[in-house]
Amino acid sequence: MRIIAAAFAAFLVACSSLAHAADDIVLTPQRVSEHVWFFQGATGVASAANKGFMSNAGFVVTPDGVVAFDALGTPALGRAMVTAIAAVTRAPVRRVVVSHYHADHIYGLQAFKAAGAEIWAQRKAEIYLASDVATSRLAQRRAELFPWVDESTRIVPPDVWIDGDTDFRLGGLTFRIIYSGGAHSPEDILMLVVEDRVLFAGDLLFAGRVPFVGNADSRGWLAAMSKMIAVDARVVIPGHGPPSTDVARDLATTRDYLAYLREQMGRAVRDFVPFDDAYAKTDWSRFATLPAFAEANRINAYGTYLRMEQEELDRAKP
Numbered sequence: 001m002r003i004i005a006a007a008f009a010a011f012l013v014a015c016s017s018l019a020h021a022a023d024d025i026v027l028t029p030q031r032v033s034e035h036v037w038f039f040q041g042a043t044g045v046a047s048a049a050n051k052g053f054m055s056n057a058g059f060v061v062t063p064d065g066v067v068a069f070d071a072l073g074t075p076a077l078g079r080a081m082v083t084a085i086a087a088v089t090r091a092p093v094r095r096v097v098v099s100h101y102h103a104d105h106i107y108g109l110q111a112f113k114a115a116g117a118e119i120w121a122q123r124k125a126e127i128y129l130a131s132d133v134a135t136s137r138l139a140q141r142r143a144e145l146f147p148w149v150d151e152s153t154r155i156v157p158p159d160v161w162i163d164g165d166t167d168f169r170l171g172g173l174t175f176r177i178i179y180s181g182g183a184h185s186p187e188d189i190l191m192l193v194v195e196d197r198v199l200f201a202g203d204l205l206f207a208g209r210v211p212f213v214g215n216a217d218s219r220g221w222l223a224a225m226s227k228m229i230a231v232d233a234r235v236v237i238p239g240h241g242p243p244s245t246d247v248a249r250d251l252a253t254t255r256d257y258l259a260y261l262r263e264q265m266g267r268a269v270r271d272f273v274p275f276d277d278a279y280a281k282t283d284w285s286r287f288a289t290l291p292a293f294a295e296a297n298r299i300n301a302y303g304t305y306l307r308m309e310q311e312e313l314d315r316a317k318p
Helices: 004-022 073-089 109-114 125-129 132-144 217-233 245-270 275-281 291-318
Strands: 036-039 056-060 065-069 092-097 118-122 159-163 164-172 172-181 189-193 198-206 235-240
Touching: 004 235, 036 073, 036 291, 056 172, 065 073, 073 109, 073 245, 092 109, 109 118, 125 132, 198 217, 198 245, 217 245, 217 291, 235 245, 245 275, 245 291, 275 291
Parallel strands: 065 092, 092 118, 118 159, 198 235
Antiparallel strands: 036 056, 056 065, 164 172, 172 189, 189 198
């Protein structure tokens, strides 16, 4: 019993040490315009090595308060964001606009909610929040990213639901929220800071890496890219990777990858080729050297295969 008790005590000490380490995360924001700052995550997928910091988030400073865009993928990262923002301005965080309810963008919301911020999200996120996927994803992250995601981590729902496009003003700045129409997720939204011409694009733009597609509406995603180009932003902050000052150019990798997935998997579906055979026969060399290819490509291909099957079925309906 003494051995068991000693082992348990050591375990508690280790957990306490890890939890303390999680709170020691320090984030340094990059300034991209007069009012806009952002945090750039590592390339690749979320892991213990990168402490779950593999996506981007940002904030806009106005005299009347701060508007944040996304909250990163762990409560510790959310707390680090709040601390970093406080080092830039004494203005309180008034609002957090959520690009979409995927794990790497939302688990930091706890910290912002505790700081008194109001959470805004697109109404179609209700589908995710009511699903078993949200629960299973959180369980997965608790296992893979402990202690940065643990039993105290929870999914924070929005205070305000957004329907379609909307504008609001704060501290003399105009914020334009643009609904994608459904793309990477059903609820994807973008946020344009009009006076600075800075666009937060969420995961509609993955810079320098293979995007996570899964079963996303790739056809809608390609259409949403036209909306991004039409905004004519000076700087676009993607959900992953460095800022873009030439969105048409930097969309090329994501656009070409999605188009290639649809072409290859669509042909396989039309020719009744099983997925495993289609995947093995496809030449992936153009994208194989990009970060996150090994982790995401097969999942993306399979999700697109199922999506193309559904599109074929929809076309066949009278």
